[in-house]
Amino acid sequence: MTHSGFSLGRLLRLALLSFGALLFLAPYIFMLSTASKSQSEIFSSSLSLIPEHWFLLQNVTKAMTKVNMSGLLFNGVVVCGLILFFQVLIAVPCAYALAKLNFRAARLMMALVMLGLLVPIHATALPLYVAFNSLSVLNSYTALVAPFSISVFGIFLFLQFFRAMPDDLIHAARLDGMSEIGIVARVIVPNAWPAITAFAIFSVVGHWNDLYWPLIVVSNPAYATPPLGLLYFRGAEAGDDYGALMAATLIITLPLLLAFLFAQKRFVEGITMTGLKG
Template structure:
């Protein structure tokens, strides 16, 4: 291929990628723009990304004062961290057993994992709510964490990764006298950090942004998660304060953006090595 053809192909590829990036960034750009506008500026007939009046200070002040933003962020961190740690503790041994151990029920367990991927939380929400109500578990971290402690997606993701680990490495560890628990802790986990990081991104983003389940089991503002806290900006009489709402949304989404940018390399490695395709 000639140099001109390669240059044209690169320009086309970069143009398509740039267009796709702009499409995905458009909501965030509008969110940043709206966070700096006055209420009258938001509902004007003309569309403009640059505010006519800069209301960043007022909107962010409202966002920080109307709700306990620190408490919302703290609850989000605690819930996501507890869910992630328990999910990894359960999913890693399960995936290792299915990938490297020989037993009769391995195929049946794989079928159950695949079936588990098809069951949404909405299908089990009602019986779970009734169960938590019976034991007095509503309005607690337990209600927010317990339904998500077993992740079939995590088991499936780690299973694909562990299959790529050479069996000779496992056999060598057994010859050295390691137990299966020791192999998981000292051989599997150190080599599985790319997959763990990729799963952590999926898990944290999903549960940080989850509104459906906290809306069902939480009525006490002290246990509200970040998405649930955004509902407190709604006012039936005065209308929604979109400027403060977008400012609060920026504060809540910033930790996710920062975490993804910091873990981007490991995330790509984990997705590539587990064989998942977008």
């Protein structure tokens, strides 16, 4: 009886998880299906996920030739890589100071961090645009990277992780004569890779998919990020070719999928250890 109940429970959980997975994968399945169809089949009256004739290779070829796909992917890697580098470089010492150092303004700084989580990029977009325009740095990596170099969410996430680290480890490092910067570089960072990996996934996915800010500061296709490149593709000749458009979308989302699969274990570890579980 117990065994059958246990099996029934497992079947129910498996069914629920499978349904959830299918729900989340549905857009990707639809993209793959559309990218594998010819233009006439996409607009046919019959709706089928499996194409009658496979046009995936042709659509991928169109997507690679209609826009500078390699340039878009390169810009995405550079922008996301620079943003992540500066975010970690700034957030780790800030979070360490809030978590492990005693100073007068600690509570005020913590309150400012919490308030900073409430401020969206949309609220600061206009003054940032005016400032970048006056500095003549629009259509540059500086305009794409600078507004996101400080991540309040990153400070908050690392803060939760550092609070769980034993103080004895830091005291031992101080007794060995390490400076606070040395402690951060040689003790904190090597032990914080799960949290850094978890934050990296959040950061890279968020900024790789960001269309709002690049749409504001970039008008030169040479600096276009992948989502902005899809708009250029849509406006190009034969931009109504949805099969090729979906193939371009698949190409752009593939690096994110591979990155998450590669870092999945550390991502789960980082979320668990920072206490940000749902």
